[in-house]
Amino acid sequence: MSTAVRTHTLADSATMIRRRLKHMLRYPAMTVQLIGMPVVLLLLFVYVFGGTLGNGLAGGGGRETYINYVTPGIILMTTVGAATSTAISVAMDMAEGIVARFRTMAISRSSILTGHVVGSMISIAISVVFVTAVALAIGFRPNANPAEWIAAAGLLTLFVLSLTWLAVALGLVAKNPEGASNAPLLLMLLPFFGSGFVPTESMPTALRWFAEYQPFTPAIETLRGLLMGDAIGDSAYQTIAWSVGITIVGFLWSMKLFSRDPSR
Numbered sequence: 001m002s003t004a005v006r007t008h009t010l011a012d013s014a015t016m017i018r019r020r021l022k023h024m025l026r027y028p029a030m031t032v033q034l035i036g037m038p039v040v041l042l043l044l045f046v047y048v049f050g051g052t053l054g055n056g057l058a059g060g061g062g063r064e065t066y067i068n069y070v071t072p073g074i075i076l077m078t079t080v081g082a083a084t085s086t087a088i089s090v091a092m093d094m095a096e097g098i099v100a101r102f103r104t105m106a107i108s109r110s111s112i113l114t115g116h117v118v119g120s121m122i123s124i125a126i127s128v129v130f131v132t133a134v135a136l137a138i139g140f141r142p143n144a145n146p147a148e149w150i151a152a153a154g155l156l157t158l159f160v161l162s163l164t165w166l167a168v169a170l171g172l173v174a175k176n177p178e179g180a181s182n183a184p185l186l187l188m189l190l191p192f193f194g195s196g197f198v199p200t201e202s203m204p205t206a207l208r209w210f211a212e213y214q215p216f217t218p219a220i221e222t223l224r225g226l227l228m229g230d231a232i233g234d235s236a237y238q239t240i241a242w243s244v245g246i247t248i249v250g251f252l253w254s255m256k257l258f259s260r261d262p263s264r
Contacts, residue, residue, distance in 0.1 A: 017114070019115060053066050091180035
């Protein structure tokens with residue numbers, strides 16, 4: 001790729017990223033929902049269930065213990081809500097003919113999807129910071145050192161990248177925005193069927209097996225270990241493997257769908 005082509009692609013990508021971010025401001029209800037739902041879940045589980053669930057954790061401790069346990073899972077759930085927003089945004093562009101119009105213009109085609117991916121990752125980063133701030137305000141007390149915070153941020157970035165590319169593919173394959181809003185439903189349920197809210201050891205055997213071998217559990221365990229200074233075992237390697245695998249599948253699937261006949 002020549003320098004001129006790279007410059008053109010980067011410029012077009014920057015334009016599409018700005019467009020995606022402006023959509024966030026134009027449709028604030030979706031942004032508020034993206035941030036508000038994890039906060040509501042955090043408050044619900046901490047103040048309604050936290051006393052009982054916290055006493056059931058190793059060492060007990062009630063609500064004060066439970067908020068440290070549940071916050072990493074809530075942070076990961078924030079990324080799932082953003083996946084739904086991304087799928088809807090992509091589906092809206094396809095349904096409204098915006099992508100068809102872009103295809104007729106002298107712009108880099110890859111920049112269209114890049115704008116969605118990078119713009120979504122920026123919105124997710126804002127949401128994660130806000131949710132983490134609320135958790136800190138109500139008693140979340142991580143003891144991570146700077147290196148562990150950086151590692152946690154890197155882990156989240158990689159995991160978010162994988163979910164975002166998968167969401168782009170789901171948005172492209174959906175027939176309309178309504179279908180796109182339902183497509184990531186399984187992703188939204190996975191944190192509940194993992195170690196986000198209760199230890200997997202407390203689950204029935206079949207459910208425990210599923211919880212331990214789905215992608216969210218190692219991601220939650222790694223994030224929890226990094227933030228709270230606990231051992232993470234091989235969960236970091238599992239998270240990286242899941243993230244890289246999902247990113248590759250999502251990217252290739254998105255490229256295939258985006259390159260097909262626009263008339264579908």
